[in-house]
Amino acid sequence: MHTPPFSSCSPDQLFQQLHSSPNGLDSSTAAVRIREQRKRLKIESRFRRELKLLVRQFANPLVLLLVVAVFLSALLGETSDTLIILVILLTTGLLGFWQELNAGRAIEKLRSMIAMTHTVLRDGTGQQLPSDEIVPGDVLLFDAGDIIPGDCRLLDSNELHVNESALTGESFPVEKMAGITAESTPLSQKTNCLWQGTNVISGTARAIVVQTGNQTVFGQLARSLTQTSETAFEAGIKHFGYFLLRITIVLALIILAANLYFDKPFFDSVLFSLALAIGMAPELLPAIMTFAMSAGARRMLAKKVIVKKLSSIFNFGEVTVLCTDKTGTITEGNATVKDIVNWRGEPDSRSRLYAFLNARFQRGFSNPIDRAIAALPLSTDTYQKLDEIPYDFLRKRLSIAVRHENQRFFVTKGDLNSVLTIARYVEQEPGQPELLSDATRQTINERFASYCQLGYRVLGLASKQLTTDSISRADETALTFMGFILLEDPLKESALASIRQLQQLQVSVKIITGDNRFAARHIAQLISSREPVLLRGDELDALTPEALTVRAVQTDVFAEIEPHQKERIVKALQQAKETVAYIGDGINDVAAIHAADVGMSTSNAVDVAREAADFVLLQKDLSVLADGIVEGRKSFANSMKYIFITTGATFGNMFSVAGASLLLPFLPMLPKQLLLTNLITDFPFLIIASDEVDAQQLTSPKKWDMGQIRNFMIVFGLHSSLFDFITFYVLHNHFRLAGSPFQTGWFLESSLTELIILFIIRTRKPFFRSRPARWLIITGVLAASIAIYLPLSPLAPVLGFSLAHAQQVIALGLILVAYTVTADWLKLVFFRFSSEPNRAVLIQQPGLPVIAQ
Numbered sequence: 131m132h133t134p135p136f137s138s139c140s141p142d143q144l145f146q147q148l149h150s151s152p153n154g155l156d157s158s159t160a161a162v163r164i165r166e167q168r169k170r171l172k173i174e175s176r177f178r179r180e181l182k183l184l185v186r187q188f189a190n191p192l193v194l195l196l197v198v199a200v201f202l203s204a205l206l207g208e209t210s211d212t213l214i215i216l217v218i219l220l221t222t223g224l225l226g227f228w229q230e231l232n233a234g235r236a237i238e239k240l241r242s243m244i245a246m247t248h249t250v251l252r253d254g255t256g257q258q259l260p261s262d263e264i265v266p267g268d269v270l271l272f273d274a275g276d277i278i279p280g281d282c283r284l285l286d287s288n289e290l291h292v293n294e295s296a297l298t299g300e301s302f303p304v305e306k307m308a309g310i311t312a313e314s315t316p317l318s319q320k321t322n323c324l325w326q327g328t329n330v331i332s333g334t335a336r337a338i339v340v341q342t343g344n345q346t347v348f349g350q351l352a353r354s355l356t357q358t359s360e361t362a363f364e365a366g367i368k369h370f371g372y373f374l375l376r377i378t379i380v381l382a383l384i385i386l387a388a389n390l391y392f393d394k395p396f397f398d399s400v401l402f403s404l405a406l407a408i409g410m411a412p413e414l415l416p417a418i419m420t421f422a423m424s425a426g427a428r429r430m431l432a433k434k435v436i437v438k439k440l441s442s443i444f445n446f447g448e449v450t451v452l453c454t455d456k457t458g459t460i461t462e463g464n465a466t467v468k469d470i471v472n473w474r475g476e477p478d479s480r481s482r483l484y485a486f487l488n489a490r491f492q493r494g495f496s497n498p499i500d501r502a503i504a505a506l507p508l509s510t511d512t513y514q515k516l517d518e519i520p521y522d523f524l525r526k527r528l529s530i531a532v533r534h535e536n537q538r539f540f541v542t543k544g545d546l547n548s549v550l551t552i553a554r555y556v557e558q559e560p561g562q563p564e565l566l567s568d569a570t571r572q573t574i575n576e577r578f579a580s581y582c583q584l585g586y587r588v589l590g591l592a593s594k595q596l597t598t599d600s601i602s603r604a605d606e607t608a609l610t611f612m613g614f615i616l617l618e619d620p621l622k623e624s625a626l627a628s629i630r631q632l633q634q635l636q637v638s639v640k641i642i643t644g645d646n647r648f649a650a651r652h653i654a655q656l657i658s659s660r661e662p663v664l665l666r667g668d669e670l671d672a673l674t675p676e677a678l679t680v681r682a683v684q685t686d687v688f689a690e691i692e693p694h695q696k697e698r699i700v701k702a703l704q705q706a707k708e709t710v711a712y713i714g715d716g717i718n719d720v721a722a723i724h725a726a727d728v729g730m731s732t733s734n735a736v737d738v739a740r741e742a743a744d745f746v747l748l749q750k751d752l753s754v755l756a757d758g759i760v761e762g763r764k765s766f767a768n769s770m771k772y773i774f775i776t777t778g779a780t781f782g783n784m785f786s787v788a789g790a791s792l793l794l795p796f797l798p799m800l801p802k803q804l805l806l807t808n809l810i811t812d813f814p815f816l817i818i819a820s821d822e823v824d825a826q827q828l829t830s831p832k833k834w835d836m837g838q839i840r841n842f843m844i845v846f847g848l849h850s851s852l853f854d855f856i857t858f859y860v861l862h863n864h865f866r867l868a869g870s871p872f873q874t875g876w877f878l879e880s881s882l883t884e885l886i887i888l889f890i891i892r893t894r895k896p897f898f899r900s901r902p903a904r905w906l907i908i909t910g911v912l913a914a915s916i917a918i919y920l921p922l923s924p925l926a927p928v929l930g931f932s933l934a935h936a937q938q939v940i941a942l943g944l945i946l947v948a949y950t951v952t953a954d955w956l957k958l959v960f961f962r963f964s965s966e967p968n969r970a971v972l973i974q975q976p977g978l979p980v981i982a983q
Contacts, residue, residue, distance in 0.1 A: 136283050136340045137311045137320045144283055144338055150267035152285070154251030163265035167342060184227050221809055246737055248279055264339055272324075272335040274495035274520065275717050275736025281346045282324040282337035284308045289520045289603075290333035292324060293720075293738075297347060303331040303522070317347065329738035331717055332522035334493055369836065377780065385784075388791040401801035422819035426765035433757040434748040436733075442744035444769070445728050447762030448709040448831045452632060453640050453700060453726070455714065456653050457498075458750040460629075460641065461619040465502040468586060472613035473556055473574055480560070481613040482506065485591055487513055488530045488541040494520030495736065499589070499617060516540075517600045523693050523718050527552075531601045538596035542609060546578050549590030553611035563610045578614065582648030585656075587617040621656050628752035629657055635759055636830045639752070640703075642688045642696055644718075650689035662686040667695055678702040693718035700725045709831065713747070713755065715739050730755070766832050767823045771892050772815055777843035778891075779884055782850025789851070790858060798858070799873045799880070800930045807877060810917050811884045814909040821903045824893050838964050846891075849956055850883065853949045860941050871934040874921050878942055881917040883949055885910055890953050894961050897954050 136144060145151055149159065247258040249271040256271060264270070264279045272278070272290075284290075284306060291303035297317065309322045317325070324337055327348035343349055386403035390396065423444075427437040437443060457463050470485050472478040489503035490510055516531035516538065527544025542549060555563035556570055581588045592609035622628075629639055643650050647666055654662035665681060667690040673681060682702040691699070696712075700722050703710045712719070712726035715735030723729035723742040731743035732750045740746055747754055790798040799807075854876070861867045861875045889910060893900035902910075921931040933939065 135313050136281075137315065137323050138313050139283070140310065141283070141285055141308075141338070144340065148267035148338065148340070150269065150338060152269065153254035154269035155265070155267045156253055160252055160263075160265060160268070163267065164263055167265055168262070170343070180231060183231060246277060246279075246741060248276065249273075264342060266339050266342060268339045270337050270339060272330050272337065273493070274330050274332045274334075275738055276330045277737045277741055278324045278326055278328050278330070279342070280326050280339040281341040281348075282339050284322050284324065285336045285338060287335035288333050288518060289522070290335045291331040291522055292328050293331050293717075294318065294325065294328045297325055297328065303524075306333075306335070329717070329720075332494060333520045377784070382784075385787055385791050388788070389797070392791070392795070394797065398797060398801070402797050402799075402804070421816060422765045422769045425768075425820045426761050429764075430745075430758055430761045433761065434751075434754050435758045435761075436746040436748065437744075438746060439744045442728060443762050443765045445709065445762070446711070446745070446758050447764075447766040448833055449637055449711040449728055449759055449762070450831050451638050451640060451703050451708045451710050452752075452755060453642050453696075453703070453710060453712045453722070454752070455643050455719075456641050456645070456650070457619060457643075458715070458732070459713065459752050459755075460622060460625045460653060460657060462622055463498065463619065463750060465498045465587065465617045465619050467502055467506060468616040468618045470591070470613065470615050473570070473577075473611055475577055475614075478613055481591055483508060484541045484593055484612060485543060485615050486510075487532050488528060488543050488591075491515040491530045491532065492518060492520070492528055494518070494528065499587075502617060503615065516596075519601060519603060519606070525603075525606075527606075529601060529606060531596060531599070533599070538599065539593055540596055540601050540605070542592045542594075542606060543589050543615060546574075546588060546590035546614075549592050549609075550574065550611065552606045552609050553590075553592045554608040555610040557610060557612070566611060574611070578646075579648050581614060581616055582646055583652060585618070585649065585652045587619060587645065587649060589615040589617070591615055621653070622751070624751060624753050625657060628756055631756040632752065632759075634829065635756060637756075637759060640686060640688065640699075642691055642699060642722075644691055644693075645689060647689040650687050654687045658686065664689055667691045670695055670698070675702070675705070679705045682706065683708070694721065696722035697725045709833075711755070711759075713750075715750070760828055763828045763832060764823045765819075767827050768819050768821050770832075771818050771821065771888075773839060774842050774846075774891050775815070775884070775888055777839055778846035778850060778887065781843045781847030782854065783880070785847060785851040786854035786858075789855060793858070794862065794872075796868055797873070798876050803873060803877050803930060806920070806929065807881045807884070807917075810881055810913045811888075813913050814885065814888055814906055817903070817906045817909045818888065818892065821892055821906050822901065824895060824900055827894060841964060842960065845956065845960055846887070846953070849953060850887075853883065853945060854879070857942070857945055860945070861938070865934060865938055865941070867934055867938070870930055870932040871938065874931045874933055875938055875942060877931070878917060878921065879945060882914060882946055885914050885917075886946065886950050887953055890950070890957055894957075896958070 139147070141152075155163070246261050248261065248264060249256050250259045250264065251257075251269040251271070252259075261279045266280070268280075269285070270279070270282065278292075286308050287306055290306040292306050294304050304318070304321070306321050306324065311320050311322050324335075325348060326342070326346040341347075341349075382403045386399055389399035389402065423437075423440040426443045427440065430437055430443070454460070469477060470482040472481055485503050486506045486508045487510065489500040491513075492500055512534060514533040516533050517540075518531070519525075519529040521528040521544065525544070526548040527542050529540050529542040531538065531540040542552070550571065553566055556566045558564050578588055591612045591614065593612055594605070594609045596605075632639055641650060641654060647664060651662065651664055654664070663685050664687045665685045667688075670678065670688070670691070678698065679702045682699055683706045688695075688699055696714075696719065700710050700712055704725075704727070709727045711728040711730060712722045713730040713732075714720075714723055715732045717736055717738060719731075720738050720742050723731060723739060728745065729743045730745045730747060731739040732747045733740075735743075735746075745758065787798060857876055857879045861872045865871075867875065889902060890897045892902060892906075920926065920929060921933050926932060
């Protein structure tokens with residue numbers, strides 16, 4: 131792999147080549163480079179993007195064919211028909227453009243709220259700037275959790291570890307340090323370079339940006355790396371669209387052939403077939419989907435959830451299992467120091483001070499535990515920080531070297547087992563360290579377990595005298611164990627109600643935590659009315675993939691879990707046919723967020739976690755997730771309403787027109803009348819994306835079911851065709867109507883039945899027992915009024931409309947009443963026999979009965 135030649139240069143050479151300095155670029159130079167970078171990357175303006183969107187509305191091959199045919203018809207003297215059809219097409223296209231434009235702008239606004247920023251030195255001071263304003267020559271400051279925005283050369287670092295798996299495939303973090311490496315060194319071994327798209331796991335660093343955009347190593351691989359897999363709903367929509375389009379084109383060609391065979395006018399037959407194909411093709415599907423998703427995104431924002439990937443809204447509605455840490459979702463997430471005690475469990479002022487110094491001086495990354503300890507009413511006035519070994523997820527501890535007067539020492543705090551592995555001494559009396567015996571270790575572990583069972587988060591604390599001003603990992607040995615830091619994180623008041631709400635939505639909650647089994651079990655017992663099933667990390671490692679698939683479904687709490695095990699749990703649940711949501715805000719959650727069907731993070735999470743997530747929560751609360759799942763199910767339900775109606779109408783109208791072409795000596799409807807029918811019904815179809823959804827449709831996860839759609843198409847298509855043929859018989863055989871009066875009659879029946887079926891299919895109840903959204907009622911009534919008014923309006927002769935007599939209108943009214951009654955009855959029967967049984971919930975929640983699987 132070719133890499134930029136900067137690993138072998140000295141920092142001074144890079145500063146000279148990039149016209150920069152250790153204090154970074156000045157503002158004027160940076161502004162010039164930002165403009166040049168945007169020009170080079172060909173970042174498209176909003177105007178150009180929206181112009182392309184407008185053009186795309188009319189780029190449908192069927193529309194283009196119809197436009198050509200219309201112009202040919204105009205050359206033969208049919209000018210008025212030509213203008214009418216073009217106006218209808220233009221109106222339909224602009225309607226779809228307006229919907230997609232508003233949806234797109236809404237999503238842009240949401241994404242700008244969580245734009246990625248980086249700490250950049252400009253004019254010698256640190257500033258938070260977005261990724262697209264980072265240019266070569268900028269000097270960046272990195273902390274744990276930061277994403278690298280360009281290819282960089284390290285200037286200095288402290289215990290820096292970087293995840294480069296996106297480029298190298300290596301899952302373990304790589305240690306980085308300033309220095310010089312030969313240009314021939316493989317990319318994975320260039321320890322003095324940072325690559326765009328990778329992220330900091332632990333430590334701090336200062337680096338100069340050398341390459342950005344397409345010139346980076348990641349940019350050269352961008353095409354293959356940025357391909358994302360389709361969601362189940364996206365794949366279903368694509369297959370549905372192709373399926374419907376194939377049926378439409380084939381049947382349109384058959385109908386054209388039939389009309390030509392019976393010697394009907396050539397151009398009228400061509401225009402009729404094309405107009406029919408456009409009316410039946412799912413051309414509104416992209417606009418409906420986009421509007422449904424953007425409407426869902428706006429509603430979710432009101433519930434404190436920002437949607438990063440629109441199509442994931444539908445996945446949210448399919449969630450059956452929610453995996454979460456306990457901190458911040460089940461507990462308050464605001465750690466407070468209950469006490470700091472020595473190894474005997476006695477309050478100890480020296481241990482308290484040492485823990486405070488460790489937390490106050492650390493610069494690795496901000497976290498609630500260190501913030502809580504650093505808030506103690508103590509002072510660092512006479513203490514000076516000398517060095518730091520930042521926290522990382524392998525060591526699970528943090529060490530800080532401190533000078534006080536003539537004393538130098540370092541303090542380590544972290545996971546108790548991690549601290550005990552490097553502790554050799556314990557103080558029986560102050561200033562009198564003794565070897566840490568097995569009996570004392572057992573006492574410490576027993577005390578630790580008792581604290582955890584009381585619900586405390588417990589950290590270990592140790593110290594060691596120093597003879598130098600710096601420390602390394604090699605110094606983390608032979609420490610004196612000092613005692614315990616006891617932290618409280620109380621249960622959220624809303625936790626029980628939120629878990630109850632998720633259970634009612636048939637979503638099981640599984641806690642995945644690095645905390646020990648005692649603390650994890652304590653929290654699980656608080657939120658469950660039965661003894662939780664617990665699986666430890668060491669037990670998980672001993673399971674085969676097949677065994678874990680079974681155990682994962684049965685387990686309520688995963689305790690003492692390592693970061694790499696979280697991803698394995700998510701994949702095991704997916705193997706068990708669960709749709710998994712995972713919420714995390716730390717570096718150790720990124721792999722699991724990526725693996726989950728729905729990855730979630732929080733607005734205050736580390737950069738890499740927010741970047742990996744599909745959703746960003748402005749408030750870390752289970753009630754927010756329950757609201758998000760409901761909104762996902764609403765978006766899914768509203769989208770399916772349109773899909774059901776489109777399939778039924780397509781099959782029914784095609785079947786009816788095919789029959790009419792064989793039985794009638796004239797066209798059953800003029801091309802412009804077909805397009806007008808399509809335009810009139812488009813208005814309420816677009817509004818359906820924001821319709822109300824019955825509560826019973828939100829109680830269980832819904833998945834794409836092509837079989838159900840196909841069955842619906844056949845059943846309701848034949849039902850629609852039955853009433854079309856009844857209309858044909860009444861108009862042609864009973865009233866002896868032909869030409870304009872017949873076409874007007876079928877126009878009214880066809881338009882009004884499409885509007886009626888919309889209000890019938892939108893609910894699984896009898897249609898009069900479910901109230902539609904206000905705007906759906908308004909647009910539906912308006913569309914029906916326009917359809918009824920047009921044959922009576924001054925435009926009727928131009929549009930080819932005429933009514934024969936009052937008996938025709940009465941007969942059509944009776945047909946519509948019969949259609950409404952039978953369609954509503956058929957809907958109840960169809961969904962009663964085609965709906966899937968409710969899923970079982972695998973975890974009983976407080977105060978609720980166990981639901982059998």
